[in-house]
Structure formats: C-alpha cells, structure tokens
Amino acid sequence: CGPSIMKGILHADVVGFHGFTDARHFLSCGKRILGITSESLEGGLIGVRYQKRRVVVTMSSVSIEPYMVSAVMQLPTAIDGEAELRSKHAGKTIIAGLDVAQYLSGVGLKLAVYEKMLRDTPTWRDKLVLVQRCLITGGRQLDEARTIREIRGMVKRIISKYGDTVIDYGEVYGSTLPVDQRLALWKASDCLLCSEVRGGLNLWPLEYVYAQKGLDVPGIVIASEFSAVFGILNGALRISPFDMKLTVATIDRAVNMSKEEREGRHLRDIDFVSTSSSSQWIENVLRDLRDQSKEDETNAEVEQITEMQNVNDFLSSERDEHFTRLDPKSILSAYESSARRVIILDFNGTIVMKEAVDSFLKRDTLGSTGDAPPQAVCQSLEKLCADPRNTVFVVSGDNNQNVEKAIGNIPGLGLAASNGSCFSPPLSNISRTWLALDLGLDWESVKKVAIPIMSKFTARTNGSFIKLAHSSIGWSYYSCDPESGSLMAKYLVIELEKELAAYDVRFVNLKGIVEVIPRRLNKGIIVKKILRDVAARDCNAGVDFVLCMGDDISDEKMFSSVFSFL
Numbered sequence: 001c002g003p004s005i006m007k008g009i010l011h012a013d014v015v016g017f018h019g020f021t022d023a024r025h026f027l028s029c030g031k032r033i034l035g036i037t038s039e040s041l042e043g044g045l046i047g048v049r050y051q052k053r054r055v056v057v058t059m060s061s062v063s064i065e066p067y068m069v070s071a072v073m074q075l076p077t078a079i080d081g082e083a084e085l086r087s088k089h090a091g092k093t094i095i096a097g098l099d100v101a102q103y104l105s106g107v108g109l110k111l112a113v114y115e116k117m118l119r120d121t122p123t124w125r126d127k128l129v130l131v132q133r134c135l136i137t138g139g140r141q142l143d144e145a146r147t148i149r150e151i152r153g154m155v156k157r158i159i160s161k162y163g164d165t166v167i168d169y170g171e172v173y174g175s176t177l178p179v180d181q182r183l184a185l186w187k188a189s190d191c192l193l194c195s196e197v198r199g200g201l202n203l204w205p206l207e208y209v210y211a212q213k214g215l216d217v218p219g220i221v222i223a224s225e226f227s228a229v230f231g232i233l234n235g236a237l238r239i240s241p242f243d244m245k246l247t248v249a250t251i252d253r254a255v256n257m258s259k260e261e262r263e264g265r266h267l268r269d270i271d272f273v274s275t276s277s278s279s280q281w282i283e284n285v286l287r288d289l290r291d292q293s294k295e296d297e298t299n300a301e302v303e304q305i306t307e308m309q310n311v312n313d314f315l316s317s318e319r320d321e322h323f324t325r326l327d328p329k330s331i332l333s334a335y336e337s338s339a340r341r342v343i344i345l346d347f348n349g350t351i352v353m354k355e356a357v358d359s360f361l362k363r364d365t366l367g368s369t370g371d372a373p374p375q376a377v378c379q380s381l382e383k384l385c386a387d388p389r390n391t392v393f394v395v396s397g398d399n400n401q402n403v404e405k406a407i408g409n410i411p412g413l414g415l416a417a418s419n420g421s422c423f424s425p426p427l428s429n430i431s432r433t434w435l436a437l438d439l440g441l442d443w444e445s446v447k448k449v450a451i452p453i454m455s456k457f458t459a460r461t462n463g464s465f466i467k468l469a470h471s472s473i474g475w476s477y478y479s480c481d482p483e484s485g486s487l488m489a490k491y492l493v494i495e496l497e498k499e500l501a502a503y504d505v506r507f508v509n510l511k512g513i514v515e516v517i518p519r520r521l522n523k524g525i526i527v528k529k530i531l532r533d534v535a536a537r538d539c540n541a542g543v544d545f546v547l548c549m550g551d552d553i554s555d556e557k558m559f560s561s562v563f564s565f566l
Contacts, residue, residue: 006033013292016285018201019231022060023265031482034076043287055523058294060284061232063276064207067070071185072179073211081184088127089168089188092172096189098177098204100197101151102143106195106224107134109241113195116172117248118162129184129257130193131168137175153294169342186211191220191254195241196227207228209266209273218266220254229341232272235265331547339389341433342534344527344558347396347403348511349551351377372406381531385412385426391534394422395523397515397554399469401433408432419517419554436470437525439518446503447473450516454497460487466511478512489514523550524557530563 006181009015015557017023023046030036030048036056046057072078085094095114099105114130134151148171155169158443176182176513186192186208205221206229221236223229230236237254239247276290285503335341345351348393351373372378383393393414396403400417404424407413414426420438451466454475458464461484475492477485491512493507500516527548535542548562 002029002166003033003218006030007050007438010034010036010048010055010057014056014058014285014289016060016288018059018061019228021231022228023057027057028483033188035482043095051425054292055205056288058285058288059282061276061290062201062203062278062281064203064210065275065277066210066274067111069179069183069207069210071182075180078180078183078187081181082187085131085184085188089131092129092165092193093252094189095128095130095255096185096192096208096434097130097194098182098185099134099194100133100175100227101134101136101147101171102140103147104199105147105242107132107147108150108154109197110193110195111151111158111499113153113241113247113251114167115158115161117246117251118158118166120248121252121383123168125162127354128443129166129168131189132170133177133185134169134171135177136171136173137173138173139175142478155240181209182207186216186219189219190217193224193251194224194227194229195239195247196224197241199224199227199464201228202230205233206269206273209233209269211233212266213270213274217259218262220257220262220265222250222254233269235268273293311368334545335547339544340541340543341387341390342531342543343384343390344530344548344562345394346394346523346550346555346558347398347406349379349393350549350555351394352406378410381410381413385410391426391530393426393526394424395526395558397469397472397523399467400424414530416523416526416530418469418471418522421469421518421525423526423529436483437529439471439520441518441520442473443502443518444470446500447503447518449499449503450496453499454492457488457492461485464488472515472517474513474515485512508554510552522557523555524561527558527561528565531562540562 009026010030017026018376027038027046027048030038033363034050036050039047039455041056047054097110099106099107099110110132111130112314115517118125118128132155132311136147136148151169155167158167171309177185177548182204192205192208194202196202205223207220208219214410219503221229221233223236224241225238226240226241230238239250241247244329266414303314353374374383381394382555384390391414392412394407395402395414395416398417398477400415401424403415403417406425408415412426415432416422420437421439422434424432424434427433447468451474454466454473457475458466461477461480463480463487464475467476475489477489478487481514489509494508494511496514496516504519505516506519508517531543532545543565546566548558549557550556
C-alpha cells in the first residue's frame with residue numbers, strides 16, 4: 001500500500017505541504033520506500049527525481065481569510081459575546097481553549113496541567129479562569145465517548161476542589177464553534193492554550209492572532225510542539241503536553257508577560273496572518289506549478305543520475321560528446337567474426353539486479369547474499385560457455401561460497417570471488433577448484449583488528465552483519481534503515497582507517513557494504529591474469545575479442561586492465 005501511495009503522489013508535478021516538518025516526513029518516506037533522494041533547487045525549492053521526471057516539493061503555509069474575520073468581528077453577536085465573557089469573568093485572566101473531544105487533542109493533559117497549577121499556586125485560584133469548549137463531532141465515537149467521560153470527571157473534580165469560578169466548561173455538538181462565538185472567545189481571552197498530542201493544520205490559533213489586532217494588550221498563543229501551527233507562528237510559546245512542569249511554567253510566563261513582549265510576539269505573526277489568505281496560497285502553488293512546467297520543457301531530455309541507476313543508465317543520460325554509446329550491432333559483428341573470445345561480467349548490479357541502498361522497504365534481497373541471476377541470464381551464460389571459442393568469467397566482490405551457490409552449476413563458467421583474490425577456472429565438469437592470489441599481506445592480523453570494530457557497529461545497527469570473504473572483510477548495512485546505515489558506515493570507515501593505518505589495506509563503501517581489502521587488490525588484477533592466460537594458449541595465439549561489463553566504480557579497474565592489455 002505504501003509504495004503505491006508514494007508512486008501515485010510522485011506522478012504530480014508539484015507536491016505541496018504547509019510546513020517543512022511534513023515535507024521532511026514525505027522526503028524521508030520517499031527515500032525509505034522507493035530509494036529516491038532529494039536535491040536543492042534554485043529559489044529554495046526541493047526536488048526529487050522519479051521515473052526521469054523532476055517533482056518539486058514546496059512548503060507554503062495558508063492563513064485565514066482576514067476580510068471575512070474582520071466582518072464577523074463587527075457583528076453584534078460577536079461584540080456582545082465578548083462583553084458577556086469579560087463581564088462573567090471580570091478581574092480574571094482568561095485562558096481560552098477550543099478542542100475536538102478526542103484523545104489526540106490533549107484536553108485531558110491540559111486539564112491535568114491546569115489542576116496542578118491551581119494546586120501548587122493557590123494565589124492563581126482567584127486570578128485565573130480556563131474557558132474550555134469541547135466539540136463533539138461524532139466522527140470517532142468510541143474515542144469521543146472515552147475522552148468526554150475523562151474530561152467531565154476532571155472538570156467535576158476541579159470544581160469540587162476549587163469552585164466553579166476557576167473553570168468555564170462547555171460542550172458543543174458539531175465540527176466547529178460558530179465563528180462569531182469563536183471570535184468573541186478570542187477577543188475576550190488573554191492567551192490561547194493548545195495542547196495537541198498530534199494534529200494537522202489548525203487555523204484557530206492564526207484566527208486568534210488576527211483577533212488580537214488593535215487591542216491594547218494582545219493575547220499570547222501557547223502551542224504544543226506536536227502541532228503543525230507551532231511551525232508557523234513565530235511568536236507562540238512552545239510546550240510539550242506531556243511535560244507538566246514545563247507547561248505550568250510556560251502558562252505562568254504567559255499570564256505574567258509584559259505588554260512590550262506581548263506586542264513584540266504579536267508583531268512577529270500578524271503580517272503573515274493578515275496577508276496569506278487561501279487565494280494568495282493558491283497563487284503561490286500555481287506559480288510553482290508554472291515554474292516547474294517551464295523547467296520540464298527546458299530540460300525534457302536531461303535525466304538525473306540516482307543511486308538506483310546503473311552504468312548503462314548513466315551513459316545513456318550523458319551527451320554524445322562525452323561518451324561513446326555501445327553499439328549492439330558492432331558488438332555482434334565483432335563477436336561473429338572472432339575465434340578467441342574473452343567475456344568478463346560483474347555479478348551484483350550487472351547480471352543480478354540490486355535495489356538502491358537508500359530504499360529501506362526493499363522488495364527483495366537481490367544481489368545481497370549470492371542470489372542467482374534471472375533464468376534468462378543463466379540460459380544465456382550456458383550458451384556462451386558451451387561455445388569452445390569463448391572464455392567466460394563472472395567476477396564478484398562476494399565470497400566464493402555465495403558465488404558458487406548462485407551460478408557455480410553452469411558448466412564451463414569461470415568464477416572469481418572476493419574482488420578477484422580467489423578464482424575457479426572454467427571446467428567442463430561440475431566439481432570446482434578454487435585458487436588464490438598471493439597479495440603479500442598478513443590477512444589474519446587484519447581480521448583480528450577489524451572484526452571487533454565491525455562487531456561493535458553491528459551491535460549498534462539493527463539489520464547489519466559482517467561478511468567474511470577470502471581477502472575482504474565486509475560490514476553490510478544493505479538491510480538497515482538507509483539513513484542510520486549510511487551514517488554508521490561513515491563512522492565505521494573513520495574508525496577502521498585509524499586502527500588499520502599500519503596495514504596495507506584500503507576501504508570501499510559501495511552498494512550497502514563497507515569492505516576492508518588489501519590495497520593491491522582490485523578486480524583488474526584477475527582480469528589481467530585471465531587475459532594473459534587465454535592469450536598464452538595455443539602457442540600465444542592471442543585474443544581477438546574482449547567484452548567486459550560492470551555497473552559501478554569498483555569495476556573501473558577491470559576496464560583499465562582490458563585497455564592495458566589491448
């Protein structure tokens with residue numbers, strides 16, 4: 001379900017959010033589910049590439065309709081309602097609250113904090129009143145019933161302890177309080193207390209800020225850090241509904257706040273609240289959409305290289321002047337006209353597909369533990385190996401057991417594992433013999449240093465594990481959370497470099513695995529040996545056809561060896 005939803009959203013040209021927090025969650029989901037990464041664009045926008053298209057992610061907050069609110073504030077019902085509340089609670093500081101009667105609104109936490117404030121500071125009992133209105137929408141009946149029962153019990157307890165002058169509680173059936181009553185409450189109160197445990201964009205605090213416009217002493221918004229509006233209102237005070245001590249201190253600060261600070265906080269938000277109507281928000285969205293459409297037309301043929309792309313995709317995305325593309329007809333013509341052929345293929349990412357390391361919800365584990373190539377690839381390898389004019393090798397960075405398990409049953413196929421440090425020559429029978437290259441390094445001493453360090457990181461990173469090959473020690477984070485795994489991999493390389501400085505080794509971080517390998521070891525060594533051995537056969541008859549294929553930077557040494565041989 002998750003991947004389908006993400007793919008559907010990414011077919012849009014612009015994906016907009018009210019705040020950066022929501023956009024960040026979307027980008028994180030895109031990386032974890034689909035393996036897509038983000039990029040910074042001109043003008044402060046964020047872009048992601050999906051199916052050769054750029055999708056722009058924008059953040060644009062919407063406010064209230066100021067002209068409509070101003071008109072309602074002039075209605076007699078709003079003016080009379082304000083006067084009634086001020087008269088009813090004359091001489092007291094009014095804390096306003098308006099919430100849906102559901103658990104995530106945090107009304108129970110608000111009442112618990114207010115009760116603690118009255119209990120711990122008796123002087124506030126004659127100076128404060130909480131005017132709380134709860135909306136019963138009927139949308140989540142079990143949640144509402146449980147929440148209303150809890151709220152009524154707490155209100156009854158507060159009244160029994162401190163009297164009915166400390167709290168003014170009411171319930172309203174419906175999804176909202178009539179706008180004139182709402183504005184009367186906003187104008188009469190000294191602060192608005194929002195204690196949401198989790199919530200989307202709530203325009204009531206913005207409406208409250210606008211209602212304070214023109215007042216001698218403007219009110220203050222106290223917003224939960226878990227609410228979307230907290231990321232919009234710069235003048236609001238932050239609370240965590242679960243931290244009762246901090247919330248009490250914040251309320252105390254709000255009701256005792258000086259006129260100068262109240263005015264300063266109000267000025268931070270009133271300009272945005274007054275000028276960011278829904279029509280302005282729509283214009284901003286359409287502007288981003290137009291800009292994106294122009295960008296797509298200008299760069300229709302440009303493709304972004306992502307970590308999910310292989311070398312073939314990379315080459316096909318570049319200009320002709322930079323790269324020469326492979327011509328299948330020329331390859332086939334050269335193959336048919338030659339008699340001594342060498343074909344060398346990389347394993348993971350070339351004949352075995354592998355998903356992007358950035359993707360957390362991987363659909364499978366292809367290429368991670370020696371999985372076999374698709375059946376069509378195996379059949380093609382069998383046909384190539386059946387031709388006596390061909391010498392076919394598959395070169396892998398994995399250990400020899402995994403490689404042999406995946407494709408070792410193909411007769412006539414040569415195998416090279418651990419980046420070429422050990423190899424099995426092509427044989428006509430199924431039984432295989434593995435030979436090793438002498439790299440002049442005490443590998444056991446390296447393992448004694450590296451394995452304890454990797455074990456420590458394995459214990460800290462869920463989903464990681466150590467892979468031991470003939471001449472490599474690998475720490476795989478392919479199945480980990482992509483952000484956590486990549487971060488831990490960077491720290492691991494730093495620590496390994498420090499502890500293994502005395503050894504002639506190097507470190508490779510590719511395809512979701514950090515490897516420690518001898519400095520002299522690379523896939524080019526085994527390619528050079530294969531080409532020399534084949535060329536020396538039949539009285540140095542040589543080689544008249546070489547095809548070498550790979551998908552990442554670790555395969556560059558293979559190509560260099562081929563060019564050096566030619």
